[in-house]
Amino acid sequence: xxxxxxxxxxxxxxxxxxxxxxxxxxxxxxxxxxxxxxxxxxxxxxxxxxxxxxxxxxxxxxxxxxxxxxxxxxxxxxxxxxxxxxxxxxxxxxxxxxxxxxxxxxxxxxxxxxxxxxxxxxxxxxxxxxxxxxxxxxxxxxxxxxxxxxxxxxxxxxxxxxxxxxxxxxxxxxxxxxxxxxxxxxxxxxxxxxxxxxxxxxxxxxxxxxxxxxxxxxxxxxxxxxxxxxxxxxxxxxxxxxxxxxxxxxxxxxxxxxxxxxxxxxxxxxxxxxxxxxxxxxxxxxxxxxxxxxxxxxxxxxxxxxxxxxxxxxxxxxxxxxxxxxxxxxxxxxxxxxxxxxxxxxxxxxxxxxxxxxxxxxxxxxxxxxxxxxxxxxxxxxxxxxxxxxxxxxxxxxxxxxxxxx
Amino acid sequence: xxxxxxxxxxxxxxxxxxxxxxxxxxxxxxxxxxxxxxxxxxxxxxxxxxxxxxxxxxxxxxxxxxxxxxxxxxxxxxxxxxxxxxxxxxxxxxxxxxxxxxxxxxxxxxxxxxxxxxxxxxxxxxxxxxxxxxxxxxxxxxxxxxxxxxxxxxxxxxxxxxxxxxxxxxxxxxxxx
Numbered sequence: 001x002x003x004x005x006x007x008x009x010x011x012x013x014x015x016x017x018x019x020x021x022x023x024x025x026x027x028x029x030x031x032x033x034x035x036x037x038x039x040x041x042x043x044x045x046x047x048x049x050x051x052x053x054x055x056x057x058x059x060x061x062x063x064x065x066x067x068x069x070x071x072x073x074x075x076x077x078x079x080x081x082x083x084x085x086x087x088x089x090x091x092x093x094x095x096x097x098x099x100x101x102x103x104x105x106x107x108x109x110x111x112x113x114x115x116x117x118x119x120x121x122x123x124x125x126x127x128x129x130x131x132x133x134x135x136x137x138x139x140x141x142x143x144x145x146x147x148x149x150x151x152x153x154x155x156x157x158x159x160x161x162x163x164x165x166x167x168x169x170x171x172x173x174x175x176x177x178x179x180x181x182x183x184x185x186x187x188x189x190x191x192x193x194x195x196x197x198x199x200x201x202x203x204x205x206x207x208x209x210x211x212x213x214x215x216x217x218x219x220x221x222x223x224x225x226x227x228x229x230x231x232x233x234x235x236x237x238x239x240x241x242x243x244x245x246x247x248x249x250x251x252x253x254x255x256x257x258x259x260x261x262x263x264x265x266x267x268x269x270x271x272x273x274x275x276x277x278x279x280x281x282x283x284x285x286x287x288x289x290x291x292x293x294x295x296x297x298x299x300x301x302x303x304x305x306x307x308x309x310x311x312x313x314x315x316x317x318x319x320x321x322x323x324x325x326x327x328x329x330x331x332x333x334x335x336x337x338x339x340x341x342x343x344x345x346x347x348x349x350x351x352x353x354x355x356x357x358x359x360x361x362x363x364x365x366x367x368x369x370x371x372x373x374x375x376x377x378x379x380x381x382x383x384x385x386x387x388x389x390x391x392x393x394x395x396x397x398x399x400x401x402x403x404x405x406x
Numbered sequence: 407x408x409x410x411x412x413x414x415x416x417x418x419x420x421x422x423x424x425x426x427x428x429x430x431x432x433x434x435x436x437x438x439x440x441x442x443x444x445x446x447x448x449x450x451x452x453x454x455x456x457x458x459x460x461x462x463x464x465x466x467x468x469x470x471x472x473x474x475x476x477x478x479x480x481x482x483x484x485x486x487x488x489x490x491x492x493x494x495x496x497x498x499x500x501x502x503x504x505x506x507x508x509x510x511x512x513x514x515x516x517x518x519x520x521x522x523x524x525x526x527x528x529x530x531x532x533x534x535x536x537x538x539x540x541x542x543x544x545x546x547x548x549x550x551x552x553x554x555x556x557x558x559x560x561x562x563x564x565x566x567x568x569x570x571x572x573x574x575x576x577x578x579x580x581x582x583x
Binding site for chain 2: 063151
């Protein structure tokens, strides 16, 4: 009996031991099998990651390859204005809605160094005979980088003078209407055919030089006292090129937020015709633009013409002769937030003609719905120097405008 | 190793569309900016794949989609470096950002292709971005002084500065991205 129990115990023990060994052997095989599977999965995952990387790289390379359309850039700006002024005489009141400008840019990059810029403009909505508007080619020039710091341009381009002559997209300035000093005296926006050079000296200094078609002012109008510098812009439309003009500008932008610049222009005959009432003319302009991180801004500009006239053609107007025209404006502003800013502007214009000699005051705000879209409102007051003009045309009122750029 | 790192960085930048040598004015090559940020030895290039959440926020920051599968970046425990581009007025502006502790520690305009506004290359402009952080609505927490005649270029740089800060915060919060 004892032997049987002992044998049974031994056999049971042997059974359990061998079972454990079988079980252990099964687990080991299973683990080995799982490890093998895991290794295969990891290899396949690694291979899949490599294929994905190759695919993404190929897609990125394909999508970033140079394409013809990548060399073309489009842009533009536009503005619609509502002007409402009450003058001393009702007949001189203004109550007007006008899509003042619709401008398109088309640019093309031939290479890293060679570019085309062009700008096409429709003013006052409708152009044509008897219509209020104009269609104009405002810019079309080729620009070439001679060096990293020197650029040459040829074609039709904006003259390097003033604050707004080159940069006048609506969201970039205060006030519905552009300032009168630059419109009447400079006379902006002023573009002309010719060649130009820009050089960056470093240290914040740069210079521009442009040799371009000149103004063509009617000597008869000068004699009649009706001449207006602005009417002398030829806009490179079959322009009389008998007498060219040279404009030079020196600019300093080496301090954060500050721009100081001065321009000088000489044309040896503003009428393009010799031996008449209008001979050579010199235009001088200087300005300061300052913007502080707090939002405070300041623009101040002075411009003057010195025009030589024949002594037999004095054309005296209001004690000023046509040969001496000038103007200035000062415009402090405060951008209270990224989307809202206020300004005041005071201007004095002596434009060589009784209806071009006046002072203005403006106060208003810009509301930038987007950095490139602005709503503007301002109060505007104008007072003329000439007694007759003042009696009828002194006026005040408001302007409302919507402007955009892209 | 440093040479290989730089070669690989150039490969990555060219692959995802930033050409380091085709700019009008190259103030610093992107690969040099990256190497400089990491004292000469840049870490391996990382990739942030753009999911719906990231794309939505990019749209909020830039005002448009990026149309990219991923953004490359370089990161260690202390800092991340981003090379980002945005159109100013007509052309792309390539800018490098180093972000440390959720603030920009260095910003540099690397390649500037616009005709005007080249003043963005000066330290007096880029130093404004040092220490700048992101607000809850993806805006920079400090005003940036504009450059006269280059408003759009400055706005573009501000937007990609915001983007760099956002992307840095995303990869820190989602280290397994």
